[in-house]
Each structure stands twice: as C-alpha cells, then as structure tokens.
Amino acid sequence: MTETAPSVPVLYSFRRCPYAMRARMALWIAGETVELREVKLAAKPPEMLEASPKGTVPVLDFRDGSVIDESLAIMRWALHRNDPEGWLAGDDEALIARNDGPFKRALDRYKYPTRYPDEAGGDEETFRLDHRTHGLAVLHDLDARLGSSGQLCGDSRTLADIALFPFVRQFANTDREWFDAQGLPHVQEWLEGHLASELFASVMPKFAPWKAGDEPVLFGP
Template sequence: MTSPPILYSFRRCPYAMRARMALWVAGIAVELREVKLAAKPPELAQVSPKATVPVLVLQDSTVIDESLAIMRWALAQHDPEQWLAGDDAALIARNDGPFKHHLDRYKYPHRYPDEAAGDEATFRLDHRTHGLSVLLDLDVRLGMSAYLIGDRPTLADIALFPFIRQFANTDRDWFDAQGLPHVQEWLERHLASPLFAAIMPKFAPWQSGDAPIRFGP
C-alpha cells in the first residue's frame, strides 16, 4: 500500500490552517506530523531547509513548502467545491503582504524593538489601525456578497480566513466593537463550519518513531 503524503504542520499557524483546509476539501489524506515550533524535528529541516510550516512531502519526494502552493496543488488534484474559481491573486497578496505585516506587529510588538523605538504600546496600536483599514475594505466587499468572490467560499476566503481569525482573537472585545458587520459575520460562518472543526484536532508533537497519524476525510 502506498504511503500518503507527509504534512508537517502546527495546529494554530494560519499558513498551516489554510493548507489543511484545502487538503481536506480536496479529499487528500496525509500523514500529519505536528511540529512544536520551539523544538522542531530535524526531519523538517532535512526536507525543507527554511524549516517553517506547512511542508508537504509527496510520495515521489517532491517537497512543497509554501502554503498557497500546497492549496493549489491539492485543488488541482480534486476541487469539488470549485475553490480555484476564486483564486484572487490581488486579495491574497494584500493579505499575505501588508495585512500580515501589520498583524504581526499588532500581535507580537515585542518582536520588533527597533521598529517600536521604545514605545511598544503606540507601535502596536498604530499597526492595529493599519490592519483595521484592510478589514474595512473587505467589509465593503462582503456587504455585496456573502463571500469574497460571490455566494460561496472559494480559495480567497480560505486563504484569508486564518489570518483574520488571528487578528480578531488578539483582542476579541475590541474587534467585536468595530464597525465590521460583514467581516464579523463572514468570520463567524468560517469558525462555525464543519470544515474548520475537522482540521483543528489537537495532536502531540511528532517525533521520529511515532506511529503515523492519518489526517483527512
């Protein structure tokens, strides 16, 4: 019996979340290797020198170590919900570029002491404001349709969702008080979806010699 692809993942990483969601909806089962970021297994760096998650190792030893590439590969194999019809490069680039830049500095201001220049509180709130401006634009868009590209979720929604979830959870009371009714409703639909529940079980960090964990529908 052929072994499934191997997926190195971290449960809460937004990049890994979106990769797992695409693999699941494509019906592709993998051997899941949960990574503890503070103690990464050497096998991860051996297959991908940058040693970040997610990393997918195919049966022919091909390595895919970018989350969007994993999503697109999975959906190219099987796309039952036509997610690729919503592969909006501009939306995804704004999320993965400017929005992620501001999200990191809002959520983890202590990681950027040189940029904060001694005023971490102001630095953090400035980046929260910039992140909010991106969400306000998305709110206008979502006021015209239930999802980013139309009336059903597509790749763009799934690519953005984990990052907006992370932004919201940084200070949920503040987020819920903002004028983002359409983004908030869109986020809640994703959070309540069976797909999100399916890709979020907890696993112990993988170590060499552990029994394989099958992950997939």
C-alpha cells in the same frame, strides 16, 4: 481509509499556524489524505528541516525527494487534483497578496510588538496600535466587499476566503472585545461562519508533537 501511511505524503503542520490551517483546509476539501506530523516550533524535527531547510510550516513531503513548502502552493496543488466546491474560481491573487503582505505585516506587529524593538523605537504601545489601525483599514475594505456577497468572491466560499480567514481570525483574537466593537458587520458574520463550519472543526483536532518512531496519524476526510 484504506491508505497506509507510507503511501501518502507527509504534512508537517502546526495546529495554530494560519498558513498551516489554510493548507489543511484545502487538503481536506480536496479529499487528500496525508500523514500529519504536528510540529513543536521550538523543537523542529530534523526530518522536517531535511525536507525543507527554511524551517517553516506547512511542508508537504511526498517521500520521493519532492516537497511543497508554501501554503498557497499546497492549496493549489490539492485543488488542481480535486476541486469539488470550485475554490479555484476564487483564486484572487491581488486579494491574497494584500493579506499575505500588508495585512500580515500589520498583524504581526499588532500581536507581537516586542519582536520589533528597532521599529517600535521605545514606544511599543503606540507602535502596536498604529499597526492595529493599518490592519483595520484592510478589514474595512473586506467588509465593503462582503457587503455585496456572502463570501469574498461570490456567494460561496472559495480559495480566497480560506486563504484569508485564518489571518482575520488571528487578528480578531488578539483583542476580541475591541474587534467585536468595530463597525465590521460583514467581516464579523463571515468570520463567525467560517469558525462555525464543519470544515474548520475537521482540521483543528489537537495532536501531540510528532517524533520519529510514533505511530502514523492519517489526516483526511
């Protein structure tokens, strides 16, 4: 790469966050290079909070006072600059909204039931399993959709696939033995394909949490 760190945007990211994952994948496929700053969520750097006070990743800081701090907006920004695989043709807003709304809500309560004591009403296990069932219903709909094509919007991966994949991964990993026993053959094949992809491997290296004064880490193809 010929860019020096000050000439590229800063991406505040957390390796395992599904929102950050999908942003990194879109930036990578679009050919964008950024300075990657891995964030420790328990000790968010003040530079990130100054750029985006809401304190969630990902944050794309252009160093000129402009910031994009929503993952889908980062994806669309990158792809409007360069979309070599035609991902924007699969920008299915309704599909993504169901993932980011009802499915994410069910996922959070299935994976982290102790965070919702008021909702659980003292029976965390029933609460957790109820929300697993809600999430599974969404996955059954995805399975039917994938039964007629290899990806969510056709035969090739698009924005919808990359937007949903990290959340389905997180749901599956909550109890992988249970997930693998469900009747979701098309979702399971789709998930395994994305997990095994060169793109996913490219955006998942481990970095130490960033602190001021560290050498810049350039991230990009």
